[in-house]
Amino acid sequence: MKFDDVLNEIGGFGRFQKTLYIWICLPQILLAFHMFVSIFTSAVPPHLCLSTWPPPAGQEPSFNFSQVELSCSAEGSAQAYSSNSSTRAVSEGLGVxxxxxxxxxxxxxxxxxxVTEWDLVCENATLNNIGSSIYMFGLLVGAALFxxxxxxxxxxTIILVGLALQVVFGVGAAFAPTFSIYILLRFVVGTTISAVIMNAFVLGTEWTGPKHRMLAGIITDYFFGFGYILLAGVAYLIRDWRHLQLAISAPGFLFIFYIWLLPKSARWLMANQKNExxxxxxxxxxxxxxxxxxDDIDLQQDHKSAKTVKNQRKHxxxxxxxxxxxRRQSxxxxxxxxxxxxxxxxxSLNISDFGINIYLTQFIFGLVEMPARTITLFTLNRSRQISQLAFLTVGGLACLLTIFIPDDLSIIRTALAMVGKFGITASLSIIYVYSAEIFPTVVRQSGIGMGSMCARAGGVIAPIIYLLKRYSPQAPMVVFGLCPLVGAALTMLLPETANKALPDTIEEVEGSIQRCVDVSFSSFNPSHTMVVRN
Known part of the structure; x- marks a missing residue:
């Protein structure tokens, strides 16, 4: 019997699969912690340059930060301006x-x-952004390696290794003596994020029947979103970055019991001739x-599928x-x-720019992910193309509109940013399904793998975009607004795939072969894709 036939016989989403999803969803909460903790650990609080002129003996320097505005010139030098005579000495010692x-x-x-521990401001502010990019690069390396x-x-095996490395290097980051060591440890944590997210998704889908695979994949996203929301409360209670880093990492030791509870993938065992x-x-x-x-069940590999895989390797x-x-579609x-x-x-990583309480903004941004992921379950069946186009447009326009809102209307700016986050989150959920249906079977795995690499490249560049603020405060949101609108326009050049047969060959995509058969989204094998989850 084929494996999918066996799943149908024993139950494609029974008690075993539901228990499995509990085990693979729980780590998603900590993964969200690690992904977004830098919002708080790398935050830049209001700061002033102390004068070289010392304060009176025995008196600690104290300034009213609300009365002083600090800016850094393009050359990296600091300039402070004060409307209060008691803080004018702040500007002493500032120069090139x-x-x-x-x-x-x-x-x-x-x-x-x-930032406060290693003075990552003004001429050193770039290091903070580069550190975030290096962490995101770790996700790219982890996707390819693991x-x-x-x-x-x-x-x-890879899930267990990823969880072990994550907790060790995550805890180690809380005790990092220098910024460079901290970034190195965070880079390793980034690689483990990809290892756990990708393989947990694959393990779940390989044990789940075709009818429930899409819904089961959404379940893990909800737990990731819950971690996103929960981080706001944890960070609010723990204001010291080392203690916060330790708090989100140490619970990973609890997953040691996965050694006894987490099952292997029976589908992977079959693919590796371990049928017994x-x-x-x-x-x-x-x-x-x-x-x-x-008792008379005999597990055998599907020779037709094996032959298909063999043929795919020629592409x-x-x-x-x-x-x-x-080429155009790819x-x-x-x-x-x-x-x-x-x-x-x-x-997600720069919520402090919207002008209201950072903890409240984090909570709202996490909360908006829930309806954004849910709505795609209703729009996808109607049209992949229109759904992708519409949500990209919503996300892009909302980001662009924020640049016209003055700073004193921070609530409106945050509301627009929230709408932008809603659109982009929904669009991100759609592109995985859409691209799997656009690429023909013979190159589907390669296409999704390359798409994953491009996605991780976007993650690496995202923190660097904020360096444009030194030239214009609105520049990052202009980029985040225009890029999705360009994507929405390009989406009109893609074919509609909802309720359509999946192409098997490149010739079908080019139009030289016509097909009239029904095929489901589950016909591609998720075990060889480099999955991008949030």
Whole structure:
């Protein structure tokens, strides 16, 4: 019997699969913590340059931060302006060489951050953005590295390794003695994020029947969103960056019990000629689901599928851009992956720019992800193309409109940014399904893999975009607004795939072969894709 036939017999989403999803969803909460903790640990509180002129003996320097505005010139030097005579001495020691007397930071919101500990302001502010990009680059490296290793050693093994490395290096980051070591440890944590997210998704889909795979994938997104929301409360209670980093990392030690509870992928075992072990797992799953497997069941690989896989290996990434129509569609899809992740993280990691309480903004931005992911369940079945176009347009226009809102109307700016986040989150959920249906079977895995790489590139660039603020405060939001609108326009050049047969060959995409058969979204194998989850 084929594996999908066996799943139908034992239950494609029974008690066994539901329990499995509990195990793979719980880590999603900590993954969201690690993804967005830099919003708080790398925050830049109000700060002043201390004068080289010392304060009176025994008196600590104290300034009213609300009365002083600090800016950094394009050359990296600091300039302070004061309307209060008691703080005029602040500007002493400032010049081309930067702040000579050290920095004083407000502790009204944050007790400490990596910025306050290592003075990552003015001429050193770029290091903070670069550090965020290096972390995002870790996700790209992790997707490529652990995607390959999971095919060789199995999904369960890589999940366990990823969780172990995550907790060790996450806790280590809380005790980092220097900024460079901190960034190195965070880079490793970034690689483990991809390892766990990608393989947890694959492990779940490989145990789930075709009818429930899309819904099951959405479940993990909801837990990630819950972690996004919960982080606001944790960060509000813990204002010291080292304690916060430790608080989000140490609970990972609890996942040690996964060694005994997390099952292997029976589908992966079959693909690696371990049918006996796969059959034992399937029998256990069948008993948990209350549908005992018949004794005469014989698990065998589908020779037709094996032959198809063998034929697929003759195709390469070059085939994605070798022919005109395939090239146009591939490049558009790659851009959509890139722009969705660019704007998603661009908005998520810089919520302090919208002018209201950072903890409240984090809570709202996390909360808006829930309806954004839910609405796609209703729009996707009607039209992939229109859904993608509409949500990109909503996200882009909302971001652009924020640049026309004055600073004193911070609530309106935050509301527009929230609408932008809603549109981009929904669009990001759609592009995974849409691209899987656009690429033909012979290059589908390669296409989604390349799309994932482009998405991670967007994540790397997102923090760097905010360096444009030194030239214009509105520049980042202009970029985050225009890029999705360009993507919306390009989406009109893509075909509609809702309720359509999936193409199997490049010739079908080019129009030289016509097909009239029904095929489901589940016909592609998720085990070889480099999944981009939030």
């Amino acid at each position: 060489g930067g702040c000579q007397g050290g920095w004083e930071y407000s502790k009204e919101i944050f007790h400490s951050t990596v 995607g390959t290793l999971s095919d060789k050693y199995g999904r369960r 072990e796969a059959l034992d797992l399937i029998r256990k799953a069948a008993l948990v689901n209350g549908n005992p497997l018949r 390469t990434v070059i085939d994605l851009v070798r022919t005109p129509k395939m 490049l558009i899809v790659f851009y959509l992956w890139f722009v969705n992740v660019l704007v998603y993280y661009g908005l």
